[in-house]
Amino acid sequence: MQSQSPSSRPAARFFLGIVSAAALLSMGSAGAQEPVQPIAPHKVTNPAQVTLGKKLWFDPRLSRSGFISCNSCHNLSMGGSDNLKTSIGDKWQKGPINSPTVLNSSLNLAQFWDGRAKDLKEQAGGPIANPGEMAFSHDLAVDMLRSIPQYVAEFKRVFGHDKLTIDEVTAAIAAFEETLVTPNARFDQWLKGDKKAITAQELRGYQIFKTSGCVACHNGPNLGGNSFQKMGLVEAYKTDNPAEGRSAVTGNDAERFNFKVPTLRNVELTYPYFHDGAADTLAEAVDTMGRIQLGKKFTAQENADIVAFLKTLTGDQPQIALPILPPSSDATKRPQPFD
Amino acid sequence: MQSQSPSSRPAARFFLGIVSAAALLSMGSAGAQEPVQPIAPHKVTNPAQVTLGKKLWFDPRLSRSGFISCNSCHNLSMGGSDNLKTSIGDKWQKGPINSPTVLNSSLNLAQFWDGRAKDLKEQAGGPIANPGEMAFSHDLAVDMLRSIPQYVAEFKRVFGHDKLTIDEVTAAIAAFEETLVTPNARFDQWLKGDKKAITAQELRGYQIFKTSGCVACHNGPNLGGNSFQKMGLVEAYKTDNPAEGRSAVTGNDAERFNFKVPTLRNVELTYPYFHDGAADTLAEAVDTMGRIQLGKKFTAQENADIVAFLKTLTGDQPQIALPILPPSSDATKRPQPFD
Structure with missing residues (x-):
């Protein structure tokens, strides 16, 4: 086995x-x-990265509207899914496919129903930039994060350098997702x-x-x-x-x-x-x-x-302490839900 | 004073x-x-009611779409608000007014910007049935909850009787909201x-x-x-x-x-x-x-x-352990986000 x-x-x-x-x-x-084999509890090797990733997971500012976060379609209160046939995207667009659960997704050979992302990191960038989902872009997401001093400081602490690119964003989200196993x-x-x-x-x-x-x-x-x-x-x-x-x-x-x-x-x-x-x-x-x-x-x-x-x-669901998100600064571009 | x-x-x-x-x-x-006086920490007198209210607070099945929960517009990760000019309602309707924070709202003399609800319990029923917000009805919300055995049992434990009406629903949500003070x-x-x-x-x-x-x-x-x-x-x-x-x-x-x-x-x-x-x-x-x-x-x-x-x-934000919601049963009417 x-x-x-x-x-x-x-x-x-x-x-x-x-x-x-x-x-x-x-x-x-x-x-x-x-x-079938038991699921092993996840061993966290980089807790600071996981903590940052959890904030990003719950941050709706990674969407154009400021309303949709990763957790909207992979709700950790509901088995890591949205319990809808297909998801609701930016401006209430009907998604093309059922949202797979994020729980235990680190154990999958690839991500998405068609496996088009090789791992969670690659997957995490998808919905952010998908016009039918979060409808943002990687550049705008990074601009948003760079305008928030608390995020800038936290990315620096976690990654040890001043680059804050989509690579760091998706790496942190993936690190959080890897913890979402249900032993x-x-x-x-x-x-x-x-x-x-x-x-x-x-x-x-x-x-x-x-x-x-x-x-x-x-x-x-x-x-x-x-x-x-x-x-x-x-x-x-x-x-x-x-x-x-x-x-x-x-x-x-x-x-x-x-x-x-x-x-x-x-x-x-x-x-x-x-x-x-x-x-x-x-x-x-x-x-x-x-x-x-x-x-x-x-x-x-x-x-x-x-x-x-x-x-x-049904295993032990991840125990999630809801993160408090760092506030936008005066320089943060405001979300555009209705434009 | x-x-x-x-x-x-x-x-x-x-x-x-x-x-x-x-x-x-x-x-x-x-x-x-x-x-100005300091805010006192909230003393919980009925923890079981608060726990139930927290589940309802995070449960998007109280909306017609199955997508919008109380927390969507009063996000406890973001100061109890959605940080949008006006909120997004069912089918992406543009809300009429800015969502007030839920934090410390138990200290208000009345609820809503125009004070049309005398207290949090009365307020809590509003958005559920508002066609521009959660777009459900009190009857449908109660039917949904009654179709979920874990909810039925929990309402009975909390309220000591078998009635499960909108009164119990809004009382539990209000009990949770009362804990959301920021000392x-x-x-x-x-x-x-x-x-x-x-x-x-x-x-x-x-x-x-x-x-x-x-x-x-x-x-x-x-x-x-x-x-x-x-x-x-x-x-x-x-x-x-x-x-x-x-x-x-x-x-x-x-x-x-x-x-x-x-x-x-x-x-x-x-x-x-x-x-x-x-x-x-x-x-x-x-x-x-x-x-x-x-x-x-x-x-x-x-x-x-x-x-x-x-x-x-800015006070201590409420420490919220994300609730795990009881799953729908086969009898639970499914949400209708796109009909």
């Missing part, structure tokens, strides 16, 4: 076939043999040997999850996030959403409708589901996935058992 | 003339004789006898603030919030904003353009200023107030001194 560890992530998708077979064989015994889910307690941590129904759900093939894509510590897979493997997925998935990044038509497999960690909190947010409930998502990915029709009991298992994946 | 205490608030505005005269006489001696500003330390807590310039600013007449309206523990006053007493205030102030509530034309005097607590954080948010900076706000309220043109030095004093009013 070591091929899923973050340190060897790029290799993960190539080994997936082997991993899946191993996963199926390991059925029934908990712990090291399982295709200690009941399922992790079970994996670690506490046989009473989950109920008989939940265990039954896990067994169906493994034997039905769900685990072929949703495996590793993040139960997903480590491969791209075609949405609609057995039966075509019907959606109005125009997203093309991985092919939009690689130009390879064979990867059309391939999306990064979403994590199932905290899935109870991150509704609605799929890249188009079309499934409102876990029961609906499990039913659709069974049908289009596995050619299976789960019975009502099987569906309920799988849903019960999925709810054991 | 006891006439400014919250317990005798309704009488405050009638005594204002007397208070102001007393305030001017007390110039120069710190502490009990001053027209221990440097100016409070000075008032309590620490002569080194403020600089010579800041003290000079306070003296100008008192001798120029600012303190006639901005007095008491909240430096405002305890009377309605005409905006443009000496010189008419020019604005495109159509708000009529107190007369819209009382029907008394003599109260046209009378607004609740805003608090100056944390004023460094709550830009832009005035009911129309027209003043971007403290220097601009001080200049305008001097001119239209007092018929004075402050010199650049006087203006800078007053601004320096105003910045001593």
Whole structure:
């Protein structure tokens, strides 16, 4: 199972076939043999950078309107998502795709549904400059931060130099995001040997999850996030959403409708589901996935058992002390929400 | 000065003339004789109600879109305000007026700029049902909460009964808001006898603030919030904003353009200023107030001194642990941001 560890992530998708077979064989015994591994708590190595990143995460001045922050669409009160089908961007624009949770996103092999950002740092710059999201620009974001003496001083303390570019901004945000892991889910307690941590129904759900093939894509510590897979493997997925998935990044038509497999960690909190947010409930998502990915029709009991298992994946949510943001100075350009 | 205490608030505005005269006489001696009093820390008497109220405060499901929470316009990371001229409401509607800070708002004689809500509980129901703000209804908000088992259980624990109506919702939000006081500003330390807590310039600013007449309206523990006053007493205030102030509530034309005097607590954080948010900076706000309220043109030095004093009013900001919101159930009606 070591091929899923973050340190060897790029290799993960190539080994997936082997991993899946191993996963199926390991059925029934908990712990090291399982295709799912516990999440480890994050060890903070640079607390000052994390503290700065948290401020930036919550700062709506990184948007043109002064109203939208990272936390608007990846709300840490709500499983790191906005619980909307698609997000609301600058001037109430309808987003193109469902906001993936930020929780445990450091464990993903790449970022965005189509994996177009190689890591969290690269991802963090995207929404700031996206005209349909925060609708700012990297230059304007940096100008804003440079006009605020408390930020200038803090960037200098954290990075040890006077450059304050988008590189420092996204590095700090990524450092904060890396802390957003959710260890200690009941399922992790079970994996670690506490046989009473989950109920008989939940265990039954896990067994169906493994034997039905769900685990072929949703495996590793993040139960997903480590491969791209075609949405609609057995039966075509019907959606109005125009997203093309991985092919939009690689130009390879064979990867059309391939999306990064979403994590199932905290899935109870991150509704609605799929890249188009079309499934409102876990029961609906499990039913659709069974049908289009596995050619299976789960019975009502099987569906309920799988849903019960999925709810054991809710881990300890990050404890966030809301940051107090440094005030704008007289020189700070004011937001333009209505112009 | 006891006439400014919250317990005798309704009488405050009638005594204002007397208070102001007393305030001017007390110039120069710190502490009990001053027209400004320190803010006392809030004593929580019902922690369970406060905890529930905090969840509701941060819950965007109290809006039709599922995107706007109380905290969107009264952001506790930014002085309890949104730092925008006027707020952004459902579908990006432009709000009619500048969002007042929620910080220390329990000390106000009434709520909203025109004082149309007698207290925080009455105020809290306003934005939820306002079509231009959260655009929901009280019934829909209550239906939403009743569909979430964790909320139902928590309301029952807190209120001791099974009714879950808008009354319980607004009572809990108000209980949370009452905790949002900001004691221990440097100016409070000075008032309590620490002569080194403020600089010579800041003290000079306070003296100008008192001798120029600012303190006639901005007095008491909240430096405002305890009377309605005409905006443009000496010189008419020019604005495109159509708000009529107190007369819209009382029907008394003599109260046209009378607004609740805003608090100056944390004023460094709550830009832009005035009911129309027209003043971007403290220097601009001080200049305008001097001119239209007092018929004075402050010199650049006087203006800078007053601004320096105003910045001593930033108190300890509330330490908020971000709540984790109970997830929607399958029965919870989903938000409708784009319909």
